[in-house]
Amino acid sequence: MRFLSLVVRTFAILAVLTGAMFRYLGRRLVSGRMDADARDHLRGQVLVSALDRLGATYVKLGQILSTRPDIIPEGIVRELETLQDNVRPIPFAQVQHVIDQDLPPAARARIVSIDPVPVAAASVAQVHKGVLDDGQVVAIKVQRPLAAPQIERDLVLMDLGARVLEWIPSLKLLSLRGSVAQFAEAMHRQVDFEKEASNNRRFAANFADVDGVGVPALVEDLCSRRVLTMAFVDGVRATEPEKVGGDRKLLARRGAGAIQQMVFKDGFVHADLHPGNILLTDAGEVVLIDLGLTAEIPKDLMRPFIETFHALSQKDGKAAARLFYVYAPTVGTKDYAQYEREVTEYFDTFYGKPLGELEASEVVTGIMNILRRHKVQIDPSFTVVHIAMLVAEGLGKQLDPDIDLIEFATPMLLEVVVTAPPGRAPEREVPGAAEAARAAREAKAARRAARRSAQAE
Numbered sequence: 001m002r003f004l005s006l007v008v009r010t011f012a013i014l015a016v017l018t019g020a021m022f023r024y025l026g027r028r029l030v031s032g033r034m035d036a037d038a039r040d041h042l043r044g045q046v047l048v049s050a051l052d053r054l055g056a057t058y059v060k061l062g063q064i065l066s067t068r069p070d071i072i073p074e075g076i077v078r079e080l081e082t083l084q085d086n087v088r089p090i091p092f093a094q095v096q097h098v099i100d101q102d103l104p105p106a107a108r109a110r111i112v113s114i115d116p117v118p119v120a121a122a123s124v125a126q127v128h129k130g131v132l133d134d135g136q137v138v139a140i141k142v143q144r145p146l147a148a149p150q151i152e153r154d155l156v157l158m159d160l161g162a163r164v165l166e167w168i169p170s171l172k173l174l175s176l177r178g179s180v181a182q183f184a185e186a187m188h189r190q191v192d193f194e195k196e197a198s199n200n201r202r203f204a205a206n207f208a209d210v211d212g213v214g215v216p217a218l219v220e221d222l223c224s225r226r227v228l229t230m231a232f233v234d235g236v237r238a239t240e241p242e243k244v245g246g247d248r249k250l251l252a253r254r255g256a257g258a259i260q261q262m263v264f265k266d267g268f269v270h271a272d273l274h275p276g277n278i279l280l281t282d283a284g285e286v287v288l289i290d291l292g293l294t295a296e297i298p299k300d301l302m303r304p305f306i307e308t309f310h311a312l313s314q315k316d317g318k319a320a321a322r323l324f325y326v327y328a329p330t331v332g333t334k335d336y337a338q339y340e341r342e343v344t345e346y347f348d349t350f351y352g353k354p355l356g357e358l359e360a361s362e363v364v365t366g367i368m369n370i371l372r373r374h375k376v377q378i379d380p381s382f383t384v385v386h387i388a389m390l391v392a393e394g395l396g397k398q399l400d401p402d403i404d405l406i407e408f409a410t411p412m413l414l415e416v417v418v419t420a421p422p423g424r425a426p427e428r429e430v431p432g433a434a435e436a437a438r439a440a441r442e443a444k445a446a447r448r449a450a451r452r453s454a455q456a457e
Contacts, residue, residue, distance in 0.1 A: 159184070
């Protein structure tokens, strides 16, 4: 039965991909000559349409790909960023069935009422508002009954496809199976609400001493692998900041500060961070939700991360180029001098501009374009940081147009760079660095010898 399901799904995927290919070719013929940027946008539009038709696993794949501007052209990234995980809700009877299966009778008895109309519905789960026997209003997140098996089926097919493609010599170096394995791990976390509950507790501890920032409090005895119950937060999603009734400048600083703390202090980052997963309250609180996907920055990468962002904030192109290069998992550039020159010249365009006139998104996006051209890959953890910083800036600018994220982050960077643990050894040296260092040592030794000779005379 499972084999038949895989076969049917394979043909469905092939049909969607074939249709996408013909749509792309047809639009190219109609449009005539196109520049590279226009072609990338067209490819992105066709890809988004195909991923959307293929369902939850592929929508999430597209969303993750949208965080890799170091390897994917900017035009395609912009289109992938439009992917939304919004679907029609399942019947409430199915929701109730999952609750009945997963929660013991004593726990279920605490739920006095559940609104059958969900407040949010996505491909993996939907959220219903409920009331407990003590009067507490809660949000009950319930997994769709078929979500896990459908995702598992797609992951099996992705792994099979990666195995086949790695027979092609030019693709073997891409480590497709490793990439699929990483993606599979992320998807498994999405359908394990016990893992999300664990993430919730960790974020709650990290933000315990931060005013006005937090996560919804869990109702522990009403949580399971497929059901997550937490305090209902009466807030506005950051996608609609104009509806916020609180102090917008305060919210901007709290939101930006929360994201910077995740990145630079805690090293534990919300990996599905976008305005829809941030709630803003009239009381001036910033609440993070949907905590299934997280990224942990390795401790031995914290110092390189901080030094890189410090170089960006100081507009030090030469230092930024070196740090990206020596810590890159893989590099394909044949001309380091040209790569360094492009990064430095790009940074030169910012000289003379006050920090308040710079946007972190502009600086980082330009750097990513150069890294992609020179095939300097960045550590996957950095892409999560990149997205987090872009969200921080976007949220901050919407709530307070005068906020300057780079200047706002500088004091924290200076603080943590002193306390960060020693970083890991670089993956490689800058070409010519060893020879230059040896020449410097030899020159220094020659000067010492000359001084000793002069003293002896």
